[in-house]
Amino acid sequence: MDRSYAGELDAADPLAGFRERFVRDDPSLIYLDGNSLGPLPRATQARIAEVVGQEWGTGLVRSWNRWIGLPLGVGDMLGEHLLGAGPGQVAVCDSTTINLYKLACAALDARPGRGVIVTDDDNFPTDRYVLQGIAAERGAELRMIRTGMDSGVSAGAVRDAIDERTALVSLSHVAYRSGALASMAEITDVVHRAGALVLWDLCHSAGAVAVDLDGSAADLAVGCTYKYLNAGPGAPAFLYVRRDLQQHLRQPVWGWFGQREQFDMGPAYDPAPGIGQFLTGTPQIIGTVAVAEGVRVLAEAGIGRLRAKAVALTSYLIALADAWLAPHGAAVASPRQDDRRGAHVTLAHPEAWRISQALIAEGVIGDYRAPDRLRLGPVPAFTRFADVWDAMDILRRIMALQTYRYASPSRTVVT
């Protein structure tokens, strides 16, 4: 409970040096929102200046020769270092929402005669909405698993929800609100036994949890790059299609970047072989470059060490929350078991909104999620144990003195 213990943990942290790889303009700010928008790597700042100034500014259209391979090249890097995916299975493109639509449609088409899509009622809104839209478009049934807000989805609940009519099960690997971590290999196996395909949303996993897509025999996955991959707001997302499935799936957006011999400008759509057919239109180059730099920093840190630090930071945070915040009515609303938790911790408190605003006013950035949750997401390559101690110390003061009562109850600020 003593701050000196945090200092000892920081002194022994093998990733401590990585903090300097990120821009830190305000040294007093404690940033615990890596689960929403990761910090800016210095290398990204320099590389983007180069891409804009030289590759675009000087090279102009000639630079497409080097840019055109980025979506699949960066996808391979991401797959190898952070997703447990061999080459030729990951592409960096579009947004998570769009990629989810593409892969969910492709999966349904690959299971003709099966009209049921399964997801869970605590899945991230965009996932539920996209699946609702697809179900409405196709007259399919969308079946919702009822999932505890704090516990996440279990293999047993998936088993109970699926049958021989199920075409697709689409779930988040790490739940956006509680951080609950689903068992990818076990659930994938359950889904396969029913003859269906599984589509994982890895937004809160990539860069934070050691994902093993190939080892879990996962079929499909999507995820964003602006959280733990630190690629910046609106940077392109990624998708994964297992190699042996690629030739059997056809995505619904028939764009020219997914075309075989694209520059022949042929009369009819003829999808490229391999993962390339899942691209759509002109890739967003500046964002894709930022994904490459974000992945490079994390690859150097190593996903094993990043995961170990995420576990250490979050279990430390939970211990402090139990000791200091529970007496003020805040309950840990994330799994306590380390292997069931992603990289953030959620606290439940009826005044979570005003507490989150009071916390920001004191220089600690976390975020609020409805209905009454405060999320605290340390950045494994960036956050110090002393930051966690300081943030929790500020939080206990805010709760003990109820200074949050001066914060506005109006929920207009988005962080």
Ligand SMILES: Cc1ncc(COP(=O)(O)O)c(C=O)c1O
């Ligand atoms: C689990 C999950 N899926 C999807 C998204 C967002 O998708 P998009 O980048 O398309 O807005 C988020 C954003 O926080 C998320 O947490």
